[in-house]
Amino acid sequence: MSQAHNTLHGMLEQWYPQKDSHDWVLGTIYKTQGSSYRKAGAMMMLSSSTQQLGLLSGGCLESDIVRKARQVMETGKSMLVCYDATDEDDLSYQLGIGCGGVVHIMLQAVNSNNSYLNLDKIRTALVNKQSIIYRQFISCEKLESSIELSSSSPPNSFSDTKTSLISIDEESVLESHIFPRAHLLICGGGVDARPLAEFASKVGWEVSIWDPRPANARLEHFQHATRCLSDKALDFKYFVEKEQVHAAVLMTHTLALDAHALKQLIHTNLGYIGLLGPVHRKEQVFEQAQLSFDKHHKRINGPIGFDIGARLPESIALATLAEIHQTLYHHESKAILAPFQALQV
Structure with missing residues (x-):
């Protein structure tokens, strides 16, 4: 049976068996303005063995994201990245890449020290066909996330993910409602x-x-x-x-x-x-x-x-x-x- 590696379910199924075999970085779009290929809540995983699971653009931003992900692997520190195709001084504008909008991305190390950012628990929930609420703190310093089970979405109102930026203790948090696959x-x-x-x-x-x-x-x-x-x-x-x-x-x-x-x-x-x-x-x-x-x-x-x-x-x-x-x-x-x-x- 094949997996659709660009979906969250397929991405996590590929990552899980090798989660401790390589260094991993999670890339998450937490905000967009104007036109963008992917929207807030989109995720991508990158490994030290050059694997790329998922995507955050149509392929135009990934090469630069890979370079920045390597820095995160080396330092262990999260990174907030902005690609602004409306700014003449921005790399995406100069290279003529992107869809003409602004994309904000958070890159985080994923390992046992930070409980894999709860991605293993998300995988388990999706395998068990449970809907979840996933919260990620938008911060370079605070490697924190949380997960809670929610009532399953009824079959006749299917959706992949619904996201919103909220505030918890005056900190920005991306809240994603993640549902089982169709x-x-x-x-x-x-x-x-x-x-x-x-x-x-x-x-x-x-x-x-x-x-x-x-x-x-x-x-x-x-x-x-x-x-x-x-x-x-x-x-x-x-x-x-x-x-x-x-x-x-x-x-x-x-x-x-x-x-x-x-x-x-x-x-x-x-x-x-x-x-x-x-x-x-x-x-x-x-x-x-x-x-x-x-x-x-x-x-x-x-x-x-x-x-x-x-x-x-x-x-x-x-x-x-x-x-x-x-x-x-x-x-x-x-x-x-x-x-x-x-x-x-």
């Missing part, structure tokens, strides 16, 4: 499910596959999945609640299996349920599941995916994952920049 259940273990599982894993999501047919849902075909389930008697409602599933896609290509899964999933609080196939097939699945189409059809996305002209498994997976991502993050689908319109002469 979890996608794919009902169907056919060839077209493989790229969807792979793409979801690459954006850092947990992926589960369900298909009771012996030839399908095999881990050798879904190396990016966390688990493959083949029990036809699976209690979907219990599984969704226990494993904190956020979204489900029904793509077994069999009316009976899609209907079997839909009949249970319709009564969960999933943030997204998608059904592969045209509208008339959707009606057939509802009929076989003995569900009222008029009552429930708006709850089910189908046909699934954005209309991007997708025809093959990979592009259909891309369109589907984009729709799920947009739904879970509660964003409207639109181009970031409106299409160019020719000037009227």
